[in-house]
Amino acid sequence: MIVEPGPLLAAIDSPDDLKKLAPEQLVQLSTELRDFIIDSVSIYGGHFGASLGVVELTVALHYVFNTPHDQLIWDVGHQAYGHKILTGRRENFPTNRRYKGMSGFPKRSESPYDAFGVGHSSTSIGAALGMAVASDYKGEFDRQHIAVIGDGAMTAGMSFEAMNQAGVLNNNMIVVLNDNCMSIDPNVGALKEYLTDITTSRTYNKVRDELWNVLGKLSKFGPNPQQIARKVEAAMKATLMKQSNLFEALKFRYFGPVDGHDVQHLVTILNDLKSIPGPKLLHCVTVKGKGYALAEKDQTLWHAPGLFDKITGEIYKKVPTAPQPPKYQDVFGHTLVELAEANDKIMGVTPAMPSGSSLNIMMAAMPTRAFDVGIAEQHAVTFSAGLATQGLIPFCNIYSSFMQRGYDQVVHDVALQNLHVVFCLDRAGFAGADGPTHHGCYDLAFMRCIPNIVVSAPMNEQELRNLMYTATLPENAGPFSIRYPRGEGVMPEWRTPLQRVAIGTGRVVREGEAGGVAILSIGHIGNYAVKATDALAAEGFSVGHYDMRFCKPLDEEMLRDVAHRYRAIVTVEDGCLPGGFGSAVLEFLADHGFQLPVVRLGIPDRVVEHGTQDELYKECGFDAAGIAQAVRELGAKVTADSLATVLR
Numbered sequence: 001m002i003v004e005p006g007p008l009l010a011a012i013d014s015p016d017d018l019k020k021l022a023p024e025q026l027v028q029l030s031t032e033l034r035d036f037i038i039d040s041v042s043i044y045g046g047h048f049g050a051s052l053g054v055v056e057l058t059v060a061l062h063y064v065f066n067t068p069h070d071q072l073i074w075d076v077g078h079q080a081y082g083h084k085i086l087t088g089r090r091e092n093f094p095t096n097r098r099y100k101g102m103s104g105f106p107k108r109s110e111s112p113y114d115a116f117g118v119g120h121s122s123t124s125i126g127a128a129l130g131m132a133v134a135s136d137y138k139g140e141f142d143r144q145h146i147a148v149i150g151d152g153a154m155t156a157g158m159s160f161e162a163m164n165q166a167g168v169l170n171n172n173m174i175v176v177l178n179d180n181c182m183s184i185d186p187n188v189g190a191l192k193e194y195l196t197d198i199t200t201s202r203t204y205n206k207v208r209d210e211l212w213n214v215l216g217k218l219s220k221f222g223p224n225p226q227q228i229a230r231k232v233e234a235a236m237k238a239t240l241m242k243q244s245n246l247f248e249a250l251k252f253r254y255f256g257p258v259d260g261h262d263v264q265h266l267v268t269i270l271n272d273l274k275s276i277p278g279p280k281l282l283h284c285v286t287v288k289g290k291g292y293a294l295a296e297k298d299q300t301l302w303h304a305p306g307l308f309d310k311i312t313g314e315i316y317k318k319v320p321t322a323p324q325p326p327k328y329q330d331v332f333g334h335t336l337v338e339l340a341e342a343n344d345k346i347m348g349v350t351p352a353m354p355s356g357s358s359l360n361i362m363m364a365a366m367p368t369r370a371f372d373v374g375i376a377e378q379h380a381v382t383f384s385a386g387l388a389t390q391g392l393i394p395f396c397n398i399y400s401s402f403m404q405r406g407y408d409q410v411v412h413d414v415a416l417q418n419l420h421v422v423f424c425l426d427r428a429g430f431a432g433a434d435g436p437t438h439h440g441c442y443d444l445a446f447m448r449c450i451p452n453i454v455v456s457a458p459m460n461e462q463e464l465r466n467l468m469y470t471a472t473l474p475e476n477a478g479p480f481s482i483r484y485p486r487g488e489g490v491m492p493e494w495r496t497p498l499q500r501v502a503i504g505t506g507r508v509v510r511e512g513e514a515g516g517v518a519i520l521s522i523g524h525i526g527n528y529a530v531k532a533t534d535a536l537a538a539e540g541f542s543v544g545h546y547d548m549r550f551c552k553p554l555d556e557e558m559l560r561d562v563a564h565r566y567r568a569i570v571t572v573e574d575g576c577l578p579g580g581f582g583s584a585v586l587e588f589l590a591d592h593g594f595q596l597p598v599v600r601l602g603i604p605d606r607v608v609e610h611g612t613q614d615e616l617y618k619e620c621g622f623d624a625a626g627i628a629q630a631v632r633e634l635g636a637k638v639t640a641d642s643l644a645t646v647l648r
């Protein structure tokens with residue numbers, strides 16, 4: 001189905017076309033842009049509420065600034081659909097987030113208007129500052145640098161690290177704070193409360209009105225940035241000094257709060273800000289999901305709802321014909337509550353992903369024992385370390401790719417002190433449509449090189465439950481990592497009794513013929529190996545399959561048996577090949593003098609783009625067909641090699 005743009009939007013192929021419109025037309029354009037986003041996301045999917053909330057901001061920013069010469073950086077980038085539509089990519093929306101199609105996030109290789117590649121949050125201010133400093137260094141003093149950042153993303157340390165530097169430099173940059181009081185779930189923390197206080201404070205509203213009166217009068221006398229800036233400063237000092245302002249304290253000039261849905265007012269303000277030198281912050285108040293009533297009402301559900309009927313609001317779900325396996329995240333959420341009911345030391349921690357991780361189940365059941373710490377992965381890890389020093393057992397649940405942010409804390413705060421923190425790394429392996437920023441490729445590799453830590457991955461729901469239980473036992477009171485992928489497992493009946501797993505032991509899934517090929521897998525991807533061995537068995541090819549379960553410590557006894565029994569090994573992991581599980585197996589074999597051939601299947605050493613998980617497994621050769629083919633080829637090779645040896 002083709003989504004038809006309204007007449008004004010249809011005429012816009014780039015921001016140059018937008019600039020031909022009269023300011024009064026921007027309201028109509030915003031309506032058309034919003035309709036186009038609603039139509040497109042309902043049919044093709046993607047992130048929803050965030051883009052609806054910044055429609056007017058997007059129009060105003062591209063109307064006022066000379067993009068891409070002026071650099072516009074979207075934080076996270078899940079709100080940039082309007083930006084993509086106005087910058088020549090309207091017709092690409094049928095391919096949004098699809099295999100080989102348009103990325104769901106701004107991406108430098110996709111468009112010159114995408115000034116910075118994003119997906120992870122809280123990078124925009126630092127990137128904009130770097131660009132601003134570079135512009136000044138190169139003598140490009142006419143360039144503007146604009147970071148658009150949400151109130152959720154603002155809570156991260158990175159944002160404050162960047163503002164801390166920007167505040168004492170005089171580079172030309174504007175931070176647009178898009179404050180909708182929401183992260184994916186409701187935003188949390190003292191900063192959120194502070195922003196709400198400013199928004200509702202009478203003093204600030206008075207300041208805002210006075211300020212813009214001053215600016216309005218000044219602009220009649222023509223553009224004289226220094227003069228305007230000095231007068232604005234004086235006006236602000238007179239009023240703002242009466243009440244401290246966090247951003248002012250960081251030496252940003254603070255403007256707002258303003259209505260982020262008043263497009264014409266935004267145009268006026270942004271035009272004024274253009275001529276004020278130095279770091280500035282414009283605080284815009286917006287509504288996530290604006291213009292689609294259901295999305296305004298349940299903002300978490302409509303953050304990324306999947307396909308839906310835009311008239312009825314029905315979100316399409318597959319109707320199951322038989323009991324379905326649960327999502328791993330839900331097995332985590334329910335099992336954690338079950339464990340915590342039996343053990344009062346257990347706590348839960350998530351950096352801003354209560355719904356995505358299903359920690360919200362524990363937050364509802366045990367509000368004093370489960371914490372959303374905001375978008376703050378580093379802090380989530382160190383906070384967990386602090387809890388652990390006091391004898392508690394925190395389950396710190398972080399998406400694998402976001403854990404990249406908390407790596408030093410895992411090493412320095414947890415592992416070096418051998419603290420009992422359980423890391424549950426959700427979305428490990430290919431994330432799917434979110435693409436390379438969100439694929440959890442590296443955790444097996446970056447966890448297994450850390451001393452003291454146990455690195456594990458369950459092949460199914462029962463294994464996840466058992467590993468979680470095992471991780472709480474006193475004999476395992478050190479760092480313990482459990483990784484599992486996005487989506488469903490394989491066991492509709494998953495509420496199995498909790499059983500202890502011996503650390504560093506694998507499971508025999510299928511015995512193969514001696515002298516043949518063995519598959520060693522880790523984690524959920526082992527289920528694809530099961531399909532491969534079934535297919536091979538049907539061809540009369542007997543293959544062994546071992547679910548190794550632990551990447552560290554490896555099951556050395558099992559590896560020795562395998563190395564003696566089989567003539568070749570295929571390793572399979574939904575993680576990067578350099579340094580990952582296959583590498584660990586190779587290290588073991590080399591260290592112990594085994595010389596059998598090994599083929600490693602996993603995520604290659606290149607950027608793998610977005611697509612469904614199955615499309616990406618196939619592309620990288622470790623879907624069931626790819627695994628079976630690797631076994632056939634290796635089997636044929638070792639047979640040919642041994643024949644050649646006999647003949648020699």
Ligand SMILES: Cc1ncc(C[n+]2csc(CCOP(=O)(O)OP(=O)(O)O)c2C)c(N)n1
Pocket residue numbers: 050053076078079119120121149150151152153154178180182183184288351352353375377402405
């Ligand atoms: C480092 C990191 N942690 C977590 C996320 C997941 N995430 C994506 S959007 C989002 C909420 C962002 O809230 P805000 O910046 O206020 O934007 P809004 O969705 O409200 O427009 C979160 C937690 C992420 N992308 N990056």
Ligand SMILES: CC(=O)[C@@H](O)[C@H](O)COP(=O)(O)O
Pocket residue numbers: 076078119184304356427434486
């Ligand atoms: C933009 C972002 O980082 C999140 O919205 C992410 O897309 C959520 O991923 P899940 O859908 O896997 O929870």
Ligand SMILES: [Mg+2]
Pocket residue numbers: 150151152153178179180181182183187
């Ligand atoms: Mg927000």
